[in-house]
Amino acid sequence: MKVLLASSEVHPYSKTGGLADVVGALAKALAKEGLQVGLATPLYKGILEKFPGIHPSDLRIDLPLGTRRVEGEVFQLEGESGLTVYFIRQSDFFHRAGLYQETGADYPDNAERFVFFSKCVMHLARHLAWQPDLIHVHDWQVGLVPLLIKHAKERAGWGTAPKTCLTIHNLAYQGVFPRSAYELTNLPEDYFHPGGAEFYGRMNCLKAGITCADLITTVSPRYAREILTEAFGGGLDDVLRQRQRSLVGILNGVDYTEWKTTGNPFLNNSFALRNLRGKEAEKLSLQLTMGLPQASDRPLFGSICRLVDQKGSDILLGALVEMLAANMQFVLLGSGSPLLEKAFQNLARRYPDKAAARIGYDHPLSHRIEAGCDFYLMPSRFEPCGLNQMYSLRYGAIPIVRATGGLDDSIIDLTEDLEQANGIKFYEYSSRALAKAIRKALVLYRELPLLRHFRKNAMSADFSWDRTTAEYVDVYRRTLAAA
Ligand code: ADP
Ligand code: GLC
Secondary structure, three states, X not given: OEEEEEOOOOOOOOOOOHHHHHHHHHHHHHHHOOOEEEEEEEOOOOHHHHOOOOEEEEEEEEEEEOOEEEEEEEEEEEOOOOEEEEEEEOHHHHOOOOOOEEOOEEOOOHHHHHHHHHHHHHHHHHHOOOOOOEEEEEOHHHOOHHHHHXXXXXXXXXXXXXXXXXXXXXXXXXXXXXXXXXXXHOOOHHHOOOOOOEEOOXXXXXXXXXXXXXXXXXXXXXXXXXXXXXXXXXXXXHHHHHOHHHEEEOOOOEOOOOOOOOOOOOOOXXXXXXXXHHHXXXXXXXXXXXXXOOOOOOOEEEXXXXXXXHHOHHHXXXXXXXXXXXXXXXXXXXXXXXXXXXXXHHHHHHOOOOEEEEEOOOHHXXXXXXXXXXXXXXXXXXXXXXXHHHHHHHOOOEEEEEOOHHHHHHOOOOOOOOOOOOOEEEOOOOHHHHHHHHHHHHHHHHOHHHHHHHHHHHHHOOOEHHHHHHHHHHHHHHHHHOO
């Protein structure tokens, strides 16, 4: 089977969140499974310098974008067996400080940038010598690809065009632009209707993917059910219900070759379930780095996230104000809303011995926080899958999660199954409910045999890509087999 993946971010080349981790790992895992895999992504600033193996390919790009033509180049990198990464170089669009925005404001030409990228993906699919059977696109930035392919197949003479699969990583981002942006697609007007790319008079890139892809997946079984409801559907629940038979929830995997507690280049100490001394040393070193008193017996809570409404920062702040009087510490790594950044900085200022906040993006520190913490907080309002709760399981930081989306699918509370319990769940979206869950954690911390039991379950939980990859291959196969 030959698959071309496309994503606006891919670890280790570019990343703002879990999308990058998942697409990077999925591409590797599919190639390992024996599929021929290509992966298309923009060539952002700094990538060429960091990965000297990337070289120009023979493919040229010269595509219409509304009333003008835009040129670009395709660079490529041969990765692990059977995987080739194709980088689209278009310096005006992609050689910038950020991926989607700078200083909190989206780039005003994001429609141009990602309509162009979507067209490049189709161009690759058409001109690559190995001719993919399936194009698998991720999120709104490439949501138009299934529509472009549908058009090419049904009306523009490419009858053998590949099938398409769209994965929704987050329905909160749909790529909605003014109607005028539709002209950038150079598609006939008659796709611009509520059953296609139109959404209340505007262009919606994700909706175009949902209505036109042969297969739709999302990143956990529970989120696949949630998005069919008005509360989680972001205005697209109706369209999703119409496509329900082609919608599948597949829980993300974890790349344990990167997220590991032994031989991890970002950690100074290795540790394992049988020997947690290294974890204790990581805790002391994290406390030092974050400017907190070093105390191995004080429960340390951590959180790493984009500071946006989704992640539950408001109830986290409320719960911490209530709980920081207790004997505990809290560290945060995150960036996003200036208001939330300031709120966490103020919290740290108010409780200098108890709370610390590092504002910014810091990959090495994210590993150190998972390793050094006793508990990991993820009180999301909604969470399609979430990766950090799965990373923290492996690092022995017991996750405290709100029971939503992939958090509910991946964490087991003791009220659900005492034998298998590996985390603490709460249900109501409120500071009070989260504070109560933190109180449970403080009790657990003092009950050593029970804490050991949780850690054992947590550290031995297995979310490796083998299972996830098998599920993707299965749905690809069924899609290709369908007429
Ligand atoms: P989302 O994709 O919604 O942001 P996930 O839990 O799926 O949530 O993935 C987030 C990923 O981004 C994780 O790998 C996490 O460690 C990383 N991350 C988020 N914020 C930061 C940050 N400030 N510094 C370093 N890594 C971060
Ligand atoms: C999105 C979601 C997150 C998910 C990630 C990778 O950014 O917010 O829950 O884990 O994509 O699929």
